Amino acid sequence: MSYLIDNTEGAQYLLMGNEAIARGALEAGAKVVCGYPGTPSSDIIESLAKIAKDMNIYVEWSTNEKVAMEVAAAGSFAGLRSMCVMKQNGVNVASDFLLHLAGSGTRAGMVLVSCDDPGALSSANEGESRFFARLVEIPLLEPGDFQEAKDMIKWAFELSEEIRNLVMVRSVTRMSHASGNVKFGKLPPGDVHAVFKCDGFILDPMEGAVMSLPVRYKHALQQEKIKKAGEIFEDCPFNSYHGPEKPEVLIITSSACNLYSREAIGILGVEDRVGLLKLGTTWPLPPELLKRHLSRTDKILIVEEVLPFLEENVKILAAEMAPEIGIKTFHGKNDGTIPAVGELNPDLVVGALAQIVGIDYKPVPDEYAEKAEGVPTSRAPARELTFCPGCPHRASFWSIHNALQLDGRKGFVCGDIGCYGMATLPCGFSTLKTLHAMGSGGGIASGFGKLGRLGFDQPVLAVCGDSTFFHAEVPALINAVHHNSDFTLVVLDNSGTAMTGFQPHPGLKVSAMGEDVTSVDIAEICRALGARVEIRDPFDLGETQETLNELIEDKAGLKVLILRQICALSPEKKAGKKYDMTIDDEICLGENCGCNKVCTRIFRCPGLVWDKEKMVTRVDDVICSGCGVCADICPEGAIKRKEVA
Amino acid sequence: MASMQLAQDPYNIIITGVGGQGNVMASRVLANMLVRRGFNVTIGETFGASQRGGSVMSHLRVSATSSWSPQIPRGRVDVVIALEPTEGIRVLKDYGNPQVKILSNKRAIRPVGVIAGELDYPSMEEIRGSVQELASSAWFIDATDEAVKLGNPILGNIIMIGALSGLGVLPLEREDFKEAILRSIPRDKLDINLKAYDIGRQIIKQNEDSTGN
Amino acid sequence: MKVFGANELLEDVFEKNLCIGCGACTYLCPYFRSYRGKTAILFPCNLTQGRCWAYCPKVEVDLDDLSERFFGRPYEKDPLGFHRSVKISKAGRQVSEGSFQAGGTVSALMSFALSKGYISAAALTDREGLRPVPRLAQSTDDILRCSSSKYTASPTLSALNQAINEGHNQIGVVGTPCQVLAIAQMRSNPMGDKDFSDPVSLVVGLFCTWAVDFREFDAFISERIEGSRITKVDIPPPPAEIMEVYTDNGKIEIPLDEIRELVPNTCSYCTDMTAEFSDISVGVLEGRPDMNTIITRTERGEKIVDEARKEGFLILDDIGKENLEHLIWAAGNKKKRAFIKAKQEGMLNAREEGARCYLRVRPETVEEIIA
């Protein structure tokens, strides 16, 4: 039995923030939970999927975030508490529906969890989702520790039912992926009966039609709801203050920054000078609460990630209240006290606070700092990112790169979101030349493919993963086919959403809950669109490259090459090596003309190591995954593969 | 409820290594052992690209009272567990202080730049030299080699936890290890993990030579 | 001889658009490959000295040095290069019918050398559609299949390099003058390899004034034949100024002036019309579509021609004075024009330390040629 469904009230577990959120949903009695995988949000759906059957809840990895939010909304409309989960930019994808849903209102409690990634630790952006709450006028909560991550979810459902609208809960990587002690509450009884009541008066919120029309009426209603939320927030248990009655400096913060700020105050020993106002309800801000705190200080430091969301909103309130509370000095992102980009940490907050309170802080004695400085960086050589040993993408990009070089017309690849985005780096032979949002590779390629009449003559490729294909690639392909745009799409089909840890997607026969489902065939979709479709194994380097060149030269509009090979981290692959690899030292040419270390200098699978003493290549058996591809890279046949019996 | 006084509160541990070394599991197991002793533990980890050859660090904060920031401030680590020796140096440079202790695996995982012959990997003497320069005490053990003897290099992380228990700086009990590890592995793998834990503990207990200074 | 590496090859040949795509630098290593008539570098190579550079006929070719090596004397102004004899010839009765370009001399010589075991395989040039395809011929049938001229530059030497990789060490090659120049450099062991042994046993050179760029030619012809299949391409000897393209939908004729537009610039720097570093060189004979002009240069070349004649593989005859004079005039003309151009552009005999150039040859010789 998973500890997540332990029904002992008061039991304590070490939970990841995302697990705490999942447990919160369980304690709230959520019945429909959907999402689209994206670090740092994926573990929420994953941990719920594992226990979905035991708890009689419906959990789904949806095709994309907009669909996830729609599916969850259906749950709410049918009287079931529902939650949808996504990473920050997923909210952008869902935002069109989000706007309309906020206008129509919800029935049973519905919560949107967005996990932002300040510092872009595993994203191609450090976008802010909090602004959506203000933009579409729904309440926003931000947990400030792990216990809150659980408790706040339950509270969010209650709030949602109170105001009959969606509530947004925003986490960040350092909250979602960090772990801490969490005390459990009770799980509710499980029986529910889903029904969508829609026979009532058209404008009846619980039995009428669910829609954002008539807009003036519904919009006004929505604004009443958000106003009510603001009132509730005045005594919300997730807003707290620690510090002196009249602090010299007031820190206002939320989320993980709460922990950083608390620690910074402790490190500087300024508990009697600095107050900490930690907000759990960051939109709308409770005005009375803020007025109380703002009036007791002159200097305010706002600590938040990433954009100055709190800062701007607090400043608006302070301007409105200026006659009562007086003129304040604000420090934060806008005046540069807090760095404008990247994630924060205790040290950065210490730095900011030390500057304001005039303390000269040194983390370690000078003598030690000098010693540490004196240890050359070469003692810990840099680790550049690379594909895993045995990764199919290394092989795929090897062939794509070579096909483009052979073609010689300065062709390039439009990238997409997935591990393969790393192909902008040497590990993917620097093949990707554009990288944006999910599905953008195909869309951008579709555009390039139409520039021929304007003098453009470079071959255009796009790559996308299997999951990305379903998420947002298809409309771009339809656009390309319809407009007869000339490009080649390479689908890197590694049978799962590898980057975020193998969540199923529509191409597979199994759902998040482990049930049999209908798989949707990428090749068939592309054929149905009218594209020429080829399927190859990327580990067959020669054939892959030849096919690519053939497709690049084929001027027949959209061509699709599906490169099928399972991810090296998949359970199947991890179970055992296919080949034992060895190097024949006698044959290895090493740095000599005729090879010049193509295996370690260029191909760079971490399983191969250049032996500087012997001047030959070696296989590191602990790291090599036994895919066998490097044997085909070696021009001399020095890398031998032997099938593991 | 915490059953032993911590030398510091919070007591800060960094487990560092390279993607694929079992860093995340090691930090979970260690943290769960301490939670069983009644402590609040906060873990901060860097996931994401961690599977893909980059450095991976887990920050553990052990406290009798509350959760702490998932990122340890500079200069504030109490003990470093380096699953890869040069990663230990990287951590000491940023988080070390005159009192810090370090437990380091000897098995190198060479960065791609080294594999390609573009960068040099320091010798074991150089590594020891730098570590001893920055740490008050240091232990170097052959965790991966021992793990390979047990049949799976990944057990190196468990050997390191066993070794940490041998240092006596934290209330780590074999019984807690058993319960904690069972949250991450199937029961039939328990024996081999216990063996790895014991080997790590013995290396520290028996071999005085492994003490650096 | 100075030797540099792939980076310099890129700089001096590729970036200056001098690559003819001969294939000499391909398949020596994983980096250079030929594809659809163009030589591509797949990944950068940072060696300071390499065979790719050393073999390339378009950079740092030391004509005096090569001439010393092969003929025991420095390079001279003779438009035909060092030679022992100039005759006319055609295939003899021992050679089966083939779609020869002219007299079938080349195919006859290769067939003979193979049948006598003088060579174990021949690096030749076949065709798929319009595309020249390097082939390693190992039978007479293979040789005959490769007969007839492909007027596009061809990476023929990639077949030679692949044959060497496979361990062949008695290889015959047929190539254009630039290819023959690359082979000569290859055979003189420029890298000073201690256990070097010459893998090439017979080099037959073709006369050549220019070749066209395959990709441009392909695009040009495709537009005009609209999907028909090409069966043969021919340039009848002068004075006809046309190219004939035979397809399964009939023949089309294209004025040679239009074809010359497709000739890569690098051909205008080529000083050699008669493949001066071959064993035997063969061209057409003005006014006699069934015959070839044949030049022997080395002792070995002379011996093979002689034996081939005796054994009925080759029919030889004397060349008329007018034909010889015309040949000398044409070859001299090409040489002179190219030397003038190269000199004007400062591509001869770079002198500064470490400087690289296109050709090295005694300045006196250059003056004699230009005069």
Ligand SMILES: Cc1cc2nc3c(=O)[nH]c(=O)nc-3n(C[C@H](O)[C@H](O)[C@H](O)COP(=O)(O)OP(=O)(O)OC[C@H]3O[C@@H](n4cnc5c(N)ncnc54)[C@H](O)[C@@H]3O)c2cc1C
């Ligand atoms: C690009 C080119 C330009 C030429 N220009 C002239 C010229 O200006 N004046 C002149 O007198 N003769 C020229 N020739 C030579 C002429 O066309 C005949 O090849 C030659 O006379 C031999 O005739 P044959 O009947 O003996 O050839 P065949 O017995 O038919 O044999 C032809 C041989 O040429 C080889 N070959 C065909 N195409 C190529 C190629 N592109 N690169 C390398 N080898 C190839 C084949 O492997 C084959 O072995 C040229 C040839 C080529 C390929």
Ligand code: SF4
């Ligand atoms: S590619 Fe082959 S020959 Fe070259 S260094 Fe690697 S193992 Fe040696």
Ligand code: SF4
């Ligand atoms: S077989 Fe070669 S390419 Fe595959 S993982 Fe091992 S070293 Fe890497």
Ligand code: SF4
């Ligand atoms: S120097 Fe040698 S190994 Fe490098 S590109 Fe040239 S031929 Fe290849």
Ligand code: SF4
């Ligand atoms: S050797 Fe031939 S193919 Fe290679 S660069 Fe020189 S001319 Fe081009």
